[in-house]
Amino acid sequence: MRLLLVEDDNHVAAALSAVLARHGFDVVHARNGEEALHSVLPASHPGKPPFGVILLDLGLPDLDGYQVCGRLRKITSTPVIMVTARSDIRSRIHGLNLGADDYVVKPYDTGELLARIHAVSRRNPSADDLAGEVGNALTLGTVTIELPTRRVSVGGESVQLTRKEFDLLALLAQRPGVVFRREQIISEVWHTSWEGTGRTLEVHVASLRSKLRMPALIETVRGVGYRLVAPTA
Template identity: 35%
Template sequence: MDNHSILLVDDEAGLIEMLKKVLKKEGFIFIDSALTGAVALNNVKNKQYDLIILDVMLPDIEGFELCREIRKFTYAPIIFLTARTSELDMITGFGTGGDDYITKPFSPLEVVARIKAHFRRKEIYETQKTGHSQYIKIGELEIDKNSAIVQLSKRTIELTAKEFELLVFFAEHPNQIFTITQLYEKVWGMDSLGDDQTVKVHIMRLRKKLESDSKNPKLIQNVRGLGYKLNAKGE
């Protein structure tokens, strides 16, 4: 049996019941649900969850705004469910603290695969923490993995959980080029399923926070036709 606790938030009762059945068949037994944002927030305030599935369109509050509120209480991975697929929506979702994005209509097995991937990635990350230095310094960039603090030129940079994990991965492999698919597999923990935008949006957000000119990046660079790398020289 899987002892991870999951919160499902969606105003479609039928969809929640369907996901519950599929997840229970896969061994997940600690599953709560909420049909409104208010109930979901109350749940999060009173219980610690390992992962949250969050619909963007809720009757009482938009999912993005609810995500901001949830982030005050937990760093658990949040996977958005939405029919809104524009890049702006993705930027908004990740900016509020979301970790992944599944667009409707979707296969229930895809949701299960994403959930398992997040848990698997967390286990791998925790296991590998002892294999790398807990403190990384690249030029003016300083990363403290234990406290999840990132500083650039002694200025603290606020990152979401996934932005931090992506930056740490780059920093632990300086000057190595990774394709979008490889980055998704390494940081999100599963095959990309053709979802390039998730990685691109996270890289774009990192650049805006770390680069003096995000349109002419010096740190996280695109190697045309090959992928992305962290330039250890930063110049």
């Protein structure tokens, strides 16, 4: 898999590139935001397959990492993992709202990073199967989830979700009122049993509540998991 590493520290980039290469990744290193944006254009690497994942450090010398993520989302659907020392929940939600698929806080374990790379690079088979069902949509009060086109609207107004946000919402919406265990959600949406993904799940739930402007839509069942509470029309 080709991977774009956006990192301004050459020493960090060299060490990480060596580790990733040992695990079978073809790493392209971009040293700043503009170089990263240029790298994702097909004309920049003629004859090469598109990137499978983008690792985006937020502390770049020319552009703010959040700005780079927002611009990347306008030109590519490649999964983006933000890598930063900013660990507060607001920063994570902001990154996810801009289109990031995951968020890794420094310092991180290499095994953790590799697990997250593999997790975001996988497509959700159940979501893909649903997308093939023409005309399939879920209506829950004012919320409409169009499975074939992966579109979500609230009261007729479109809401932009990331791939994993949509997969999470679609999963919960299949059985409103039923509690999905955290382990089950992580397995079906992220295709991993790795416990560290639990924090990512929490961030995605918080982001969904914020984007849909329905804090009560997804209910936390303490010690168990989450369930979707269908809103009234």
